[in-house]
Amino acid sequence: MTVFKTSMRNFFAHKGRMALSAVAVLLSVAFVCGTLVFTDTMNTTFDKLFATTSSDVTVSPKAAKADDTPQNGKPESLPASVVERARKAEGVKSAEGAVSSMNVTVVNSDNKNMGSSTGAPTIAGNWTKNDLRSMEITSGHAPRGPTEVMVDADTADKHHLKMGDELRTIAVTGDFTAKIVGIATFKITNPGAAVVYFDTATAQRELLGSTGRFTQINVSAAAGVTDTQLKQNVSAQLTSADGTFKVQTQKEFSDESREGVGEFMNVIKYAMLGFAGIAFLVGIFLIINTFSMLVAQRTREIGLMRAIGSSRKQVNRSVLIEALFLGVVGSILGVAAGVGIAIGLMKLMSMAGMNLSTDDLTVKATTPVIGLVLGVVVTVLAAYLPARRAGKVSPMAALRDAGTPADGKAGWIRGLIGLALTGAGGAALFTAAGADKASDGASMLGIGVVLSLIGFVIIGPLLAGGVVRFLSAFLLRGFGPVGRLAERNALRNPRRTGATGAALMIGLALVACLSVVGSSMVASATEELDKSVGTDFIVQGNQRIVPQAQKAIEDTPGLEHVTSYKIVEAKLTSPDGKTEDSDVTAADPTYASDLRRETIAGDLSAAYGRNAMSIGSLYAEKHGVKVGDTMTVAFKGGQSAKLKVAAITNDDTALDKGSRYLNITTLEQYVPADRMPPNDMMFATAKEGQEKTAYASLKKSLDAYPQYQVRDQTDYKQELKDQIGQLLNMVYGLLALAIIVAVLGVVNTLALSVVERTREIGLMRAIGLSRRQLRRMIRLESVVIALFGALLGLGLGMGWGATAQKLLALEGLKVLDIPWPTIIGVFIGSAFVGLFAALVPAFRAGRMNVLNAIATE
Numbered sequence: 001m002t003v004f005k006t007s008m009r010n011f012f013a014h015k016g017r018m019a020l021s022a023v024a025v026l027l028s029v030a031f032v033c034g035t036l037v038f039t040d041t042m043n044t045t046f047d048k049l050f051a052t053t054s055s056d057v058t059v060s061p062k063a064a065k066a067d068d069t070p071q072n073g074k075p076e077s078l079p080a081s082v083v084e085r086a087r088k089a090e091g092v093k094s095a096e097g098a099v100s101s102m103n104v105t106v107v108n109s110d111n112k113n114m115g116s117s118t119g120a121p122t123i124a125g126n127w128t129k130n131d132l133r134s135m136e137i138t139s140g141h142a143p144r145g146p147t148e149v150m151v152d153a154d155t156a157d158k159h160h161l162k163m164g165d166e167l168r169t170i171a172v173t174g175d176f177t178a179k180i181v182g183i184a185t186f187k188i189t190n191p192g193a194a195v196v197y198f199d200t201a202t203a204q205r206e207l208l209g210s211t212g213r214f215t216q217i218n219v220s221a222a223a224g225v226t227d228t229q230l231k232q233n234v235s236a237q238l239t240s241a242d243g244t245f246k247v248q249t250q251k252e253f254s255d256e257s258r259e260g261v262g263e264f265m266n267v268i269k270y271a272m273l274g275f276a277g278i279a280f281l282v283g284i285f286l287i288i289n290t291f292s293m294l295v296a297q298r299t300r301e302i303g304l305m306r307a308i309g310s311s312r313k314q315v316n317r318s319v320l321i322e323a324l325f326l327g328v329v330g331s332i333l334g335v336a337a338g339v340g341i342a343i344g345l346m347k348l349m350s351m352a353g354m355n356l357s358t359d360d361l362t363v364k365a366t367t368p369v370i371g372l373v374l375g376v377v378v379t380v381l382a383a384y385l386p387a388r389r390a391g392k393v394s395p396m397a398a399l400r401d402a403g404t405p406a407d408g409k410a411g412w413i414r415g416l417i418g419l420a421l422t423g424a425g426g427a428a429l430f431t432a433a434g435a436d437k438a439s440d441g442a443s444m445l446g447i448g449v450v451l452s453l454i455g456f457v458i459i460g461p462l463l464a465g466g467v468v469r470f471l472s473a474f475l476l477r478g479f480g481p482v483g484r485l486a487e488r489n490a491l492r493n494p495r496r497t498g499a500t501g502a503a504l505m506i507g508l509a510l511v512a513c514l515s516v517v518g519s520s521m522v523a524s525a526t527e528e529l530d531k532s533v534g535t536d537f538i539v540q541g542n543q544r545i546v547p548q549a550q551k552a553i554e555d556t557p558g559l560e561h562v563t564s565y566k567i568v569e570a571k572l573t574s575p576d577g578k579t580e581d582s583d584v585t586a587a588d589p590t591y592a593s594d595l596r597r598e599t600i601a602g603d604l605s606a607a608y609g610r611n612a613m614s615i616g617s618l619y620a621e622k623h624g625v626k627v628g629d630t631m632t633v634a635f636k637g638g639q640s641a642k643l644k645v646a647a648i649t650n651d652d653t654a655l656d657k658g659s660r661y662l663n664i665t666t667l668e669q670y671v672p673a674d675r676m677p678p679n680d681m682m683f684a685t686a687k688e689g690q691e692k693t694a695y696a697s698l699k700k701s702l703d704a705y706p707q708y709q710v711r712d713q714t715d716y717k718q719e720l721k722d723q724i725g726q727l728l729n730m731v732y733g734l735l736a737l738a739i740i741v742a743v744l745g746v747v748n749t750l751a752l753s754v755v756e757r758t759r760e761i762g763l764m765r766a767i768g769l770s771r772r773q774l775r776r777m778i779r780l781e782s783v784v785i786a787l788f789g790a791l792l793g794l795g796l797g798m799g800w801g802a803t804a805q806k807l808l809a810l811e812g813l814k815v816l817d818i819p820w821p822t823i824i825g826v827f828i829g830s831a832f833v834g835l836f837a838a839l840v841p842a843f844r845a846g847r848m849n850v851l852n853a854i855a856t857e
Contacts, residue, residue, distance in 0.1 A: 018326055020748040021290045021379075024283035024741045025330025026337055029375040031276040031737055033338025033367055038345045039269040040362040045189050046261050048360065050254035052134040052188050055218035057230045058253045059086055059238065062246050064215070071569055071636055071677045073172030073544055075101045077213040078245065082238065086217050089237035091225035097214030099203040100125035105170040105543050105707040106196055113706045114151075114159050114167065115542075118354045120192035124169060126203035130218040131184075139163060140182035146202045150182035152195040154355060169196065170705065172546050172678055173209040176202075192354040209674070227251070275734040278506060280374070282738045284382040285457075285503040286745035287326075289496060291319060291386035293752040295393075307395035316391035323383030324376060331375030335368045418458030425452025429799065433806040441807045449800055456505065456796055460498025465491060467788050475787070476780055482773050485764075486780035489753070490788075500749045501789030503742040504833070507735050508793030508826060509800065515822045516801025517808070518728045522721050524813035528654050529713055535563070535594035536691055537698055538716060540681035541708035549708060552701040553682055558694035563590045563683040564664060568671070572660075573632035574623035584613070584633060584660045586667040594683040595656060602627040602647035604661070611669075613662040614647040638671030654812030742789070743837050750782055750841035761845055762853025775842040779835055782842075786834030790827050798823070 061076040070076055080097055087095040102121040106114040115122040127142045127150060135152070140163055143150050149167055156162070161180060168177045178198065197203075204211045221230045227249035235247045248256065295302070302315055339361075346356040428448030435441030456463075468490050476483030490497050539545065539553060554562050566586045573579040589608040597604060600617055607614035613633070615625055625631070627645055634640040643662065651657050668676065686694035691712075699710045711719065754761065761774065769777075798818060805816045 018290070018322075020744045020751070021283075021287050022326055022330040022333070024286045024744050025327060025375050025379055026334040027737060027741055028276060028279045028283050028378070029331045029334025029371045030337035030341055031279055032273060032374060033335050033371040034341030034345065035269060035272040035276060035338075036367045036370065037339055037342035037361070037363055039265050040364055040367070041342060041346065041356065041360055042191075042265055043258075043262070044362040045191055045356055045360045046258055047254070048188050049134070049191065050257045051250065053130075054250045054253045054257075055130050055133075056221040056227050056250055057219040057234055058248050058250075059217035059219065059234065060215065060246050060248075062244050064246065070103070072675050073103050073546070073678045074209055074674075075099075075103070075207070075215045077208050077215050078217070080212045080214060082245070083214070083217055085238055086219055086234050089219075089230075089233040091222050091230050091233050093220040093222040094129070095217055095219045096128050096130065097200070098126060098128050098130065098216050098218055099200065099207055100215050101171065101207040103172060103543065104207070105705075106194065107168050107170065107704075107706060108159065108161070109166050109168075111168075111704055111706050112159070114155060114161075115194050115707075116192045116354075118192050118349075120194070120354065122194045122196070124171075124196050124198070124203070124207055125215075126200040127184075127197040128218065130220075131197070134188055135184040135186055137182050138185045140180070142182055143178070143197055143199045143202070144181075145199060146176070146205075147178050148181040148199065149178035150184055150197040151180055152190065152193075153183050153185040154190050154192075155194040155196075156180075156183050167196065169206065170543075170546060170548075170707070171207055172544070173206060174546075175548060176206050178202075189357040189360055190355055272734065275737060278510070278735070278738045279741050280378050282503045282506055282741045282745070284378060285499050286741060286748060287323070287379055287382035288386060289499050289745060289749050290752065291323065291383045292389070292499075293496065293749070293756060295319065295386045295390045296756070302390055302393040303395055306393060312391035315393065316387045319387035319390045320380060320383060323380050323387070326383075327376035327379030328372070330379065331372045334375055335371040338367075338371060339363060415459055415462045418455050418460075418462065420455075421451050422455030422459060425450070425455050428452075429803045433803045435807065435810070438807045438810045441810070445800075445803055445807060448803065452796060452799070453506065453509065456792055457498075457502045460502045460505075460792070461494035462498075463792065464494040464497040464501070464788060467791060468497065468784055471784050471787050471791070476784060479776065479780060482777045483780055486777045486784065489757075489777070489781045490784050496749060496753075497785055497788065500745055500785050501792060503745040504739065504786060504789030504830070505793035505796065507738040507742055508790050508830070509797035510735055510738075511732060511826060512794045512797025512823060513800040513804065514728055514731055514797075515819045515826075516798055516817070517804050518724045519817040519819040519822070520801070520805040520808065520815055521813055522717075522724055523817035524808070524815040525654060525720050526717050527815050528812065529717060532596050532653065532655055533594070533713060533716075534596055534685075535683040536686045536712060537684040537695065538681060538711050539684065539698070539702070539708055541705075543707045544678040544680055545682055545708065546678060546705075549702060549705045550679060550682065552705070553684065553698065556684070556694065556698045556701045558687055558690040558697050560685045560687045561588075561590045563588045563594050564679045565591060565681050565683065566664065566667070566677050567680045568667060568677055569636040571634040573634075574619075574625055575629045575631075576623050578623055582660070584635075584662060585656070586662055586664045588664060590685075591661070591683065594685065597653070597656065598650040599647045600650050602645070604647045604649065606646035607661050608663040609646060610663075611641065611643055611666060612646040613643040613660055613666075614649055615645055615660050616651045616658040617648055618651045618658060619660075620645075620648045633670075635667070635671050637675035638667075641666070641670045652812060657812055739833075743833055746782055746786060746834065746837035747840060749785070750778060750838055751844070754778065754841050754845045758848065758853050758856045761848060762850050762856070765848070765850045766854060771846040775846045778842040778845055779838040782838035783831050783834035786830045786837065787827070790830035794823055794827060 059082060061078050064076040083095050083097045086092065101124050104122055104124045106122055106124070108114060137150070138153060140150070151161060163180055165180045166177055167180065168175055184197070198206070201211060204213055219230065219234055221227060231247050231249050238245050238247065305315060343358060343361070346358065349356050425448045428444050428451060432441040432444035432448055435444065468487065472483070472487040476487050550564070564587060567583050568586055570582060570584050571579055572582045589605065592604050592608065604614060606612060613631060615631070619625065625645055627648060629645045631643050631645060632640060633643055643666070684698060695710070695712055702708050702710060765774065802816060805813070
């Protein structure tokens with residue numbers, strides 16, 4: 001009990017010094033808990049949506065996919081006669097046919113897309129009784145004819161739609177218009193999908209291309225009949241006549257629908273938890289520094305405790321109890337803050353178009369437990385070394401001044417271990433850079449990053465002396481005696497300076513690495529485009545190119561030629577008898593000039609001949625395929641074909657790597673017209689000297705189809721740069737958490753350092769150092785520590801990025817581009833980070849009473 005009381009007294013006596021460490025724990029725990037609550041809430045939202053919209057039993061075509069992305073643009077369907085057959089099954093209360101398609105674009109009278117901007121689908125279908133489970137008509141009525149449509153209330157509000165407005169629906173079967181006669185409101189949360197309803201006949205004709213067919217049958221159970229029993233009965237009824245149906249209970253259908261969403265959510269979840277882990281790692285340095293300095297400042301006190309009978313274990317336990325209390329307080333606050341972060345993320349998503357209601361806020365019992373355990377364990381582990389050091393304080397320390405001389409120099413053993421780890425990390429990075437396969441090099445890259453990072457952290461104190469002196473020669477010497485004092489303060493305790501700089505180093509190393517990778521990707525792709533792309537314009541969008549849009553492109557004046565480009569699912573069987581699922585690319589022969597692919601055998605133009613194809617060099621090497629060999633290609637929705645290999649293309653590229661080409665006319669021999677996929681994209685080349693006119697004409701031709709974009713090579717490069725830039729900005733935003741924690745570490749180190757040097761500061765003030773000079777000294781010390789961390793981090797990160805680029809070069813991205821403006825900007829920004837971190841400690845130091853400071857022991 002005495003040890004506990006002592007720990008609590010010390011904790012509250014230094015509560016101000018503990019506050020920033022508690023904030024670091026709070027932020028890290030909050031990010032973990034916020035991520036868990038946010039993803040759990042999204043899962044709850046989608047679970048409720050799928051469970052509510054699913055009938056007791058659903059009958060659908062066997063080939064139908066949950067994500068509804070059919071190759072030919074029309075959903076898989078089944079005959080209307082199946083409804084009657086399902087209705088006859090025992091235990092069926094009702095059965096009705098439903099039509100649903102996500103392969104549509106809906107635009108208003110101004111040709112503005114009414115779909116979601118967040119990637120959520122636009123869903124078109126017929127209004128059924130099953131829809132009443134999740135929606136209610138709040139205005140107007142359900143559609144009754146081909147010229148009527150009903151929309152969901154969220155879409156109507158977002159796009160300011162009202163009764164009587166005209167909407168045009170663009171499907172692979174054609175365009176059709178209808179006026180809004182009703183608005184339906186979701187009874188549950190709609191995550192962002194735009195939904196439009198038509199009458200059954202219109203939905204069948206316009207979305208499926210024929211009447212008398214449905215995409216699924218919704219079957220309701222009679223009283224007392226379970227979903228499982230109903231599934232068995234319906235399956236028995238349908239299987240006796242036809243075995244081409246998929247029969248699922250509500251749970252099975254919901255689980256299948258959730259699979260795609262679940263994969264997406266897992267990516268978000270683990271990515272955000274990864275950044276939370278980085279923040280925890282940075283927080284460890286802050287906590288170690290805090291307790292190390294507190295132990296050093298209490299050396300005499302601990303020595304007195306040892307002198308009056310306290311054992312090493314008791315002293316050790318006292319420090320660990322303080323850490324335990326810090327971890328508990330920080331973690332509890334972090335759990336609460338995590339819920340707030342989750343709500344904030346939900347609000348941001350709602351602003352972006354994905355509606356998430358706080359009514360679905362899900363805080364599982366495991367979430368606060370995970371937050372508390374992580375926060376407490378990390379804090380106690382971080383405090384273990386300082387606690388162990390405190391336990392070693394001798395009773396004779398009571399006779400010395402505060403502070404331990406041993407803290408002034410880094411141990412040689414520590415240095416040797418750090419150098420060994422750094423060397424091992426460098427060797428792993430060198431091995432990764434020389435790998436023949438990206439998959440082999442990736443594991444070595446990961447090992448190299450971890451070992452070099454740990455090595456740099458350990459040898460930080462050894463590097464601090466040289467690096468700080470180097471930086472001071474350029475930055476501090478011009479400030480005269482004040483600058484020299486700042487330099488010596490930073491050098492006074494290399495271990496402390498190294499640990500403080502290491503916290504900032506981690507975040508900036510990742511920033512530098514990703515900057516190099518992103519910049520190299522853009523530069524490589526740009527070079528590849530310049531070298532390989534011969535076409536003037538590329539047309540693509542978020543919907544496969546419907547025939548009516550294709551005709552508009554082909555009819556555009558000023559074009560030399562237009563190329564169709566289709567991707568077809570198939571099973572490939574090589575001459576060695578190996579079969580694998582793969583895609584093949586069917587294109588017009590002009591594609592050979594639109595994208596200049598290097599061939600290592602044969603002639604690419606011959607691959608566009610009758611019953612011929614090309615394959616990539618990697619596939620050819622793997623299966624021993626040569627020019628003249630015959631491939632068996634089983635096209636999805638069509639027949640099998642025997643195609644002669646006429647060319648082998650070089651896969652040392654980033655564009656169309658691994659593609660297998662054949663002529664569209666060859667595809668048409670084996671795939672029926674109604675199963676033929678629309679174009680994934682199209683290419684157009686202008687007539688000589690008419691590039692600008694053709695560009696404008698092509699854009700005008702597609703005015704009626706806002707889901708497609710026309711890009712010339714300049715547009716394409718800029719979009720690529722913007723996409724990578726947006727991704728990097730998101731990553732930088734997440735890394736900002738780690739950098740914030742690192743800044744707190746600098747603030748805490750300076751604040752504790754000021755307390756540690758109270759008497760020294762008082763003496764300097766007494767012999768003539770002004771308050772302004774004192775504050776400047778502390779700011780300069782902070783700047784040089786921040787720049788020390790930045791220099792190590794940026795150098796380490798560029799090394800990681802350069803190694804990663806060597807692996808990307810194996811995938812065709814061969815240009816290494818160091819974004820010097822970004823690197824230099826981050827380095828300069830680190831100086832401002834140092835200035836900001838020093839504001840409060842410098843202000844407090846300047847306000848010290850000189851006499852009281854001198855009297856401090």
